[in-house]
Amino acid sequence: xxxxxxxxxxxxxxxxxxxxxxxxxxxxxxxxxxxxxxxxxxxxxxxxxxxxxxxxxxxxxxxxxxxxxxxxxxxxxxxxxxxxxxxxxxxxxxxxxxxxxxxxxxxxxxxxxxxxxxxxxxxxxxxxxxxxxxxxxxxxxxxxxxxxxxxxxxxxxxxxxxxxxxxxxxxxxxxxxxxxxxxxxxxxxxxxxxxxxxxxxxxxxxxxxxxxxxxxxxxxxxxxx
Numbered sequence: 001x002x003x004x005x006x007x008x009x010x011x012x013x014x015x016x017x018x019x020x021x022x023x024x025x026x027x028x029x030x031x032x033x034x035x036x037x038x039x040x041x042x043x044x045x046x047x048x049x050x051x052x053x054x055x056x057x058x059x060x061x062x063x064x065x066x067x068x069x070x071x072x073x074x075x076x077x078x079x080x081x082x083x084x085x086x087x088x089x090x091x092x093x094x095x096x097x098x099x100x101x102x103x104x105x106x107x108x109x110x111x112x113x114x115x116x117x118x119x120x121x122x123x124x125x126x127x128x129x130x131x132x133x134x135x136x137x138x139x140x141x142x143x144x145x146x147x148x149x150x151x152x153x154x155x156x157x158x159x160x161x162x163x164x165x166x167x168x169x170x171x172x173x174x175x176x177x178x179x180x181x182x183x184x185x186x187x188x189x190x191x192x193x194x195x196x197x198x199x200x201x202x203x204x205x206x207x208x209x210x211x212x213x214x215x216x217x218x219x220x221x222x223x224x225x
Contacts, residue, residue, distance in 0.1 A: 001130060006028075006219055009052060009160065010028070011135065011185075015097075017041040019042045020059070022054060023038065023040075024055065027054075040063065042068060043056050043065055044125055046137030047123060047138060048109055048111060048119035051191070052138065060083065066095065068087065068095075071088055072118060072119050073086070087101050089102060098127070102125070102134075105142050106139050126148065126152045134156065139166060141172070145175050149180050155182050157184050158186075160186075160189070184213070185217060
């Protein structure tokens with residue numbers, strides 16, 4: 001699998017399918033590309049906030065790709081003419097690649113629809129496409145990350161470290177201990193001043209105190225796993 005980071009929490013996974021997770025490009029000062037430069041088979045949305053749902057509808061309308069999301073978000077997207085499928089926490093959508101929605105502790109709302117639109121549960125996502133990837137979405141630390149390890153054993157964990165709206169580096173270190181991945185990719189940091197984080201310190205902490213390797217990426221960088 002080839003993993004490309006497009007800044008913030010936006011990742012592109014290329015293996016059996018091309019999956020783009022949380023495609024926030026327009027308005028993302030870290031983004032290395034624009035929405036018209038991706039051509040996914042599947043878009044996966046962890047929650048409805050503008051910095052995650054982002055350019056989902058623009059991309060889906062242009063490409064006709066499938067969108068998967070928590071049920072309430074999927075219903076909203078369907079109402080806008082998007083080919084969207086919904087699931088809920090613990091549920092899996094199997095498109096040849098398996099996408100499982102898991103718990104995240106955060107808030108949720110579809111920003112572009114106004115704050116009165118209930119977007120259901122925020123989520124993390126486990127993607128099984130030859131390699132198992134865990135994208136935590138926006139989340140606080142929670143002890144049941146140990147169950148994500150027990151059930152799915154992700155090789156790669158993409159974890160927010162910016163604090164304020166998610167875990168900070170100290171909390172993310174505990175998340176690594178619970179998840180026990182081989183590789184950790186930090187995300188959701190330094191996009192905006194309020195989520196500044198010392199990613200080098202995070203790398204040293206994790207590699208000194210766990211068996212995981214931290215992969216530091218710049219927007220546009222890719223790794224093969």
